[in-house]
Amino acid sequence: MEFDQLIIGLAGVIATASPIVFAVLGETLTERAGVINLSVNGMILLTAMSGFAVAATTGSVLLGFAAGMLIGALVGAVVAFTSITLRQSQVAIGFVLALMTRDLAYYLGSPFTGQNGPRVPPAPIPLLSDIPVVGPLFFDHDLVVYLSFILIAVTYLWLFRTAPGLVLQGVGERPASAYVRGVDVNRQRYFYTILGGALVGLAGPAYSLSIKAGWQGTISGLDGIGWIALAITIFGGWNPLRAATGAYFFALLQWLSLVLQPVLTGIPSQVLQVAPFPLMILTLLLVNFGSTEWVRRRLSALPEDQRRAVNALIRRLNVSPPSALGTNFRKQ
Amino acid sequence: MQVEFRNIHKRFGSVHANKGITLNIPGGCIQGLLGENGAGKSTLMKVLSGFITSDEGEILLDGRAVTIPSPAGAIEQGIGMLHQDPLDFPPLRVLDNLLIGGRRGLIPDRRAALKALKEIEAQFGFSLDPDAYVDTLTVGERQQLELIRLLWLGARVLILDEPTTGISAPQKVKLFAALRKLSAEGRTIIFVTHKLEEVYQLCHRAAVLRAGALVAEIEPPYHTENFINAMFGGEIPTPPRQPPPTTAPLLALKGVTVEDARLQVGPIDLTVKAGEVIGLAGMEGSGQDLLLRLCAGLLRPTGGEIALGGRALQNATYHQFLRNRVKFMPADRMTEGLVAGLSLTEHFALNAEVHGFFINYKQAEQTAVERIAEYSIRGFPESPVESLSGGNQQRTLLALLSAPLHLLLLEHPTRGLDLESAVYIWKRLKERARSDGTAILFISSDLDEVLQYSDRVLVFFAGRASVPLSAMQTSVEELGLLIGGVPLETARSTAGMHQPEALSR
Ligand SMILES: Nc1ncnc2c1ncn2[C@@H]1O[C@H](COP(=O)(O)OP(=O)(O)OP(=O)(O)O)[C@@H](O)[C@H]1O
Numbered sequence: 074m075e076f077d078q079l080i081i082g083l084a085g086v087i088a089t090a091s092p093i094v095f096a097v098l099g100e101t102l103t104e105r106a107g108v109i110n111l112s113v114n115g116m117i118l119l120t121a122m123s124g125f126a127v128a129a130t131t132g133s134v135l136l137g138f139a140a141g142m143l144i145g146a147l148v149g150a151v152v153a154f155t156s157i158t159l160r161q162s163q164v165a166i167g168f169v170l171a172l173m174t175r176d177l178a179y180y181l182g183s184p185f186t187g188q189n190g191p192r193v194p195p196a197p198i199p200l201l202s203d204i205p206v207v208g209p210l211f212f213d214h215d216l217v218v219y220l221s222f223i224l225i226a227v228t229y230l231w232l233f234r235t236a237p238g239l240v241l242q243g244v245g246e247r248p249a250s251a252y253v254r255g256v257d258v259n260r261q262r263y264f265y266t267i268l269g270g271a272l273v274g275l276a277g278p279a280y281s282l283s284i285k286a287g288w289q290g291t292i293s294g295l296d297g298i299g300w301i302a303l304a305i306t307i308f309g310g311w312n313p314l315r316a317a318t319g320a321y322f323f324a325l326l327q328w329l330s331l332v333l334q335p336v337l338t339g340i341p342s343q344v345l346q347v348a349p350f351p352l353m354i355l356t357l358l359l360v361n362f363g364s365t366e367w368v369r370r371r372l373s374a375l376p377e378d379q380r381r382a383v384n385a386l387i388r389r390l391n392v393s394p395p396s397a398l399g400t401n402f403r404k405q
Numbered sequence: 406m407q408v409e410f411r412n413i414h415k416r417f418g419s420v421h422a423n424k425g426i427t428l429n430i431p432g433g434c435i436q437g438l439l440g441e442n443g444a445g446k447s448t449l450m451k452v453l454s455g456f457i458t459s460d461e462g463e464i465l466l467d468g469r470a471v472t473i474p475s476p477a478g479a480i481e482q483g484i485g486m487l488h489q490d491p492l493d494f495p496p497l498r499v500l501d502n503l504l505i506g507g508r509r510g511l512i513p514d515r516r517a518a519l520k521a522l523k524e525i526e527a528q529f530g531f532s533l534d535p536d537a538y539v540d541t542l543t544v545g546e547r548q549q550l551e552l553i554r555l556l557w558l559g560a561r562v563l564i565l566d567e568p569t570t571g572i573s574a575p576q577k578v579k580l581f582a583a584l585r586k587l588s589a590e591g592r593t594i595i596f597v598t599h600k601l602e603e604v605y606q607l608c609h610r611a612a613v614l615r616a617g618a619l620v621a622e623i624e625p626p627y628h629t630e631n632f633i634n635a636m637f638g639g640e641i642p643t644p645p646r647q648p649p650p651t652t653a654p655l656l657a658l659k660g661v662t663v664e665d666a667r668l669q670v671g672p673i674d675l676t677v678k679a680g681e682v683i684g685l686a687g688m689e690g691s692g693q694d695l696l697l698r699l700c701a702g703l704l705r706p707t708g709g710e711i712a713l714g715g716r717a718l719q720n721a722t723y724h725q726f727l728r729n730r731v732k733f734m735p736a737d738r739m740t741e742g743l744v745a746g747l748s749l750t751e752h753f754a755l756n757a758e759v760h761g762f763f764i765n766y767k768q769a770e771q772t773a774v775e776r777i778a779e780y781s782i783r784g785f786p787e788s789p790v791e792s793l794s795g796g797n798q799q800r801t802l803l804a805l806l807s808a809p810l811h812l813l814l815l816e817h818p819t820r821g822l823d824l825e826s827a828v829y830i831w832k833r834l835k836e837r838a839r840s841d842g843t844a845i846l847f848i849s850s851d852l853d854e855v856l857q858y859s860d861r862v863l864v865f866f867a868g869r870a871s872v873p874l875s876a877m878q879t880s881v882e883e884l885g886l887l888i889g890g891v892p893l894e895t896a897r898s899t900a901g902m903h904q905p906e907a908l909s910r
């Protein structure tokens with residue numbers, strides 16, 4: 074493969090990852106607050122369809138994205154209301170909504186299937202896009218991709234560098250402690266479930282108006298991505314940077330399985346197509362390997378300073394979910 | 406700040422937890438609050454700290470009636486509560502813990518928090534690493550962190566609910582020094598405890614609750630019988646010591662070593678007779694907890710042999726240990742021992758010897774009624790376990806240990822229990838040991854308890870165990886020295902003991 078081709082391929086990886094980035098960032102925020110929104114898969118389909126429908130009808134891409142975010146926020150609000158106010162199981166609600174929103178997307182979307190519609194125009198950034206290698210990789214995309222970069226940074230900074238972000242971490246870890254400190258736990262949960270929903274709602278239009286422009290009904294090829302996004306949220310340890318890395322990694326695996334098809338002729342193409350999924354799980358295992366009893370035992374034999382360093386590394390890699398994830402909070 | 410309770414009533418369903426409590430606490434005073442398990446101490450403190458609202462009555466601060474709608478509202482009024490299980494954020498760093506819910510604003514002011522941390526630490530001789538993760542701290546250090554946070558937020562009344570149960574002796578000394586200093590500055594401190602000697606050491610005055618009512622206010626000079634009479638309505642005879650059993654050996658450890666990420670323990674040689682009670686003393690995390698988990702089958706030894714009744718168990722699974730009638734009772738009763746959300750009846754149903762496919766609720770309820778009476782648990786068969794007071798949860802755990810056992814392993818069996826309950830529970834345990842031949846190994850940080858109820862004592866220091874000491878021939882002073890790492894010979898001469906007689910191994 075030529076070097077240029079490689080760069081173009083990798084730029085494609087970065088672009089195709091951006092909807093997944095939106096979804097994992099949204100889900101990361103929601104789960105950080107202690108709520109699981111399992112309906113991501115259906116939400117992506119529903120917002121892809123409605124984003125496209127609105128954009129095609131009005132001719133405005135911007136309105137398409139606004140519609141996606143609004144619907145995402147609405148689904149988030151339903152999850153929040155049923156799980157926080159009505160105290161129903163978040164898992165059950167999530168599954169039902171995942172199926173409902175998916176079927177709704179296919180049903181309501183049928184008039185728009187295969188239609189032509191507007192798409193987000195490419196917007197190479199002047200000067201920056203001319204830099205060799207870096208330019209085509211990062212600065213020769215459309216606004217959707219740039220937005221994904223910005224949101225990664227904003228979410229990360231919000232979570233780890235601001236006071237409200239610190240409160241968010243606390244709410245997901247130990248709501249009782251947050252409550253004692255005067256935090257309205259349930260209001261926080263509502264807020265981040267709706268905000269997270271709105272971010273997931275960006276993912277759909279990002280597909281239907283940019284990455285895979287158009288709406289093709291059941292053959293849009295979007296079904297399943299939401300489930301991967303949920304896995305990546307976990308793989309990312311509820312950290313926006315790591316979650317984004319996971320999204321890029323997954324897009325990379327998908328691209329590799331495509332470009333390697335002609336090279337690895339011995340392997341059936343179906344195997345290559347599904348390979349990204351088990352590979353993702355394997356990576357997850359490797360990342361969490363450090364916390365196993367076996368490794369800890371071996372470590373205790375190391376001299377003190379080395380052990381410290383290794384322990385610090387493991388601590389960084391090791392992920393543990395927000396302790397209050399999926400639970401209800403009652404005062405007292 | 407002066408705190409006054411006027412006629413506080415609180416009912417939980419049919420339980421009348423506070424029955425018209427009227428108590429006036431002058432500013433700058435360290436007020437002790439005592440009472441048997443379930444007397445209503447925590448309830449009263451939760452009313453003051455805004456966790457629950459009283460059904461009747463009012464609270465006055467410096468003579469001004471106030472309403473305290475929430476814990477955050479309490480801290481605004483200057484009332485801060487230190488919970489027994491510190492309400493902090495274990496996976497976050499020390500500094501972040503201070504910052505959450507602190508001053509508002511978008512960017513947290515780390516520098517100000519760090520400065521406050523250092524200042525308050527300097528006052529009390531605490532030293533916490535601001536970048537350390539809270540889950541790497543000891544309970545005592547987490548308590549210090551909470552104290553710092555409350556002071557930073559301007560608390561002028563501090564409530565401490567059984568603060569000394571999980572902390573080491575040096576940490577307790579530090580805590581007491583800090584509390585004295587705070588009271589000298591004019592802050593009011595309410596100190597809930599079961600330990601009379603802590604009241605004697607620390608408190609300017611004490612109040613006793615019983616069955617929800619205030620029954621006595623006691624001022625120095627303190628007399629133990631006044632407290633005991635007020636709390637329990639009479640004396641509590643401590644059972645007389647019995648000579649150690651002379652039965653056949655039951656549990657044999659030969660050169661056993663065990664380790665976790667932090668500590669290597671052993672080699673330990675120990676033979677325990679049937680019906681013998683062995684106390685394990687030592688600073689928290691010196692290896693005694695690993696030995697207990699090893700004997701429970703929760704940890705595999707890295708070397709050596711374990712035999713129970715002649716059967717080798719060093720490679721056995723936890724399940725095989727259970728089948729050999731070994732039972733472990735961990736210290737953390739709510740997370741490891743009891744299931745939150747299940748009622749007493751359901752616990753007895755889970756615990757039933759014969760498991761059918763369907764639950765025999767009628768029988769389970771009957772068992773529950775019997776055991777509630779037998780162990781005088783303050784609760785009903787349908788009460789969810791988390792609504793029980795701490796002491797009653799402990800009684801429940803013991804009541805669940807019905808089947809005959811060979812080996813019983815206990816971690817802090819009387820932590821959080823009032824004196825009467827502790828004596829009662831040990832009476833039951835001793836009966837078990839003597840009549841069924843159950844060998845008991847237990848950890849306790851209360852050296853008086855270790856001496857009073859063990860036949861022999863093992864002292865742990867940094868993963869090494871002392872030779873088993875006969876409880877008759879050692880003393881609290883000697884144990885204290887051994888816990889601090891002083892070698893046995895030195896400890897013996899320092900503690901002024903006679904030459905040890907031949908120690909049985
Ligand atoms: N949330 C609740 N729901 C129902 N009953 C409760 C609740 N909280 C406390 N109780 C009951 O109120 C009574 C007083 O409990 P409280 O926790 O105040 O006792 P305590 O004096 O702190 O005891 P301990 O020394 O064991 O901690 C107990 O009978 C307890 O079962």
Ligand SMILES: [Mg+2]
Binds near residue numbers: 446448566795
């Ligand atoms: Mg209590």
